[in-house]
Amino acid sequence: MQMHIFILTFAILFITQAHCQAQAPHRYERSLERSTQNKYLVYVPQNYDSGKKYPLFIAIHSKGGPMIDQYNQWDFFTNRDQYIMLCPQFFGGFQRFTSDEDKKLISMMHEMKKEFKYDPDRVFLVGFSTGADFVQKFAFKYPGRIAAAGILAARNYIKPPYSGKGRETRYFIGVGSKDVLSVDATRTFARQMKEKKYNVVFQEFPSTGFALTDDMKNAVMDFLKNN
Numbered sequence: 001m002q003m004h005i006f007i008l009t010f011a012i013l014f015i016t017q018a019h020c021q022a023q024a025p026h027r028y029e030r031s032l033e034r035s036t037q038n039k040y041l042v043y044v045p046q047n048y049d050s051g052k053k054y055p056l057f058i059a060i061h062s063k064g065g066p067m068i069d070q071y072n073q074w075d076f077f078t079n080r081d082q083y084i085m086l087c088p089q090f091f092g093g094f095q096r097f098t099s100d101e102d103k104k105l106i107s108m109m110h111e112m113k114k115e116f117k118y119d120p121d122r123v124f125l126v127g128f129s130t131g132a133d134f135v136q137k138f139a140f141k142y143p144g145r146i147a148a149a150g151i152l153a154a155r156n157y158i159k160p161p162y163s164g165k166g167r168e169t170r171y172f173i174g175v176g177s178k179d180v181l182s183v184d185a186t187r188t189f190a191r192q193m194k195e196k197k198y199n200v201v202f203q204e205f206p207s208t209g210f211a212l213t214d215d216m217k218n219a220v221m222d223f224l225k226n227n
Contacts, residue, residue, distance in 0.1 A: 055084070124148045
């Protein structure tokens with residue numbers, strides 16, 4: 001009987017200690033060294049190990065949306081699947097790179113890597129609405145910088161360029177089947193990408209309008225697991 005009590009007590013102490021040692025996910029706010037008005041959030045998953053390289057998930061906000069919006073959209077998923085997440089804050093016209101937001105994102109990636117190690121071969125860029133406008137423009141301008149891109153219900157699509165190196169990037173293109181402003185244009189864009197031999201997965205989400213749903217987010221995360 002005493003032995004059973006001893007074993008039970010030891011088990012409880014072990015579980016309690018393990019629970020206490022578990023490190024919660026954490027969010028940090030940073031600014032560019034040479035442009036302090038350009039802020040960004042970095043989110044590390046539970047039990048983050050600073051000696052390990054993690055895949056990097058970059059979430060681009062939509063027009064007028066603060067960076068915290070994308071954090072709130074993706075924190076559960078990036079923590080669950082063990083990504084470091086970067087959420088930049090940009091201003092009006094960012095999707096057209098009117099203030100060199102493309103170069104600022106590259107600077108953010110460079111600066112954060114000094115503090116938060118990530119795998120440069122597993123960098124993923126995802127955006128919804130005008131955030132998706134930014135993603136496609138960045139992926140086409142900097143082929144090879146990212147392993148995969150998620151383009152979700154973009155407001156404006158650009159003609160995919162012929163780019164041998166750009167075809168190394170994998171693309172997930174998603175849209176709600178009831179998104180009347182985007183669905184036809186998204187279908188056309190996906191078809192053009194495939195015609196130019198880009199590596200594309202296209203998915204429509206039934207009964208979904210202009211929204212970033214959990215089904216859409218889960219589909220993106222499942223897609224990234226294979227990249």
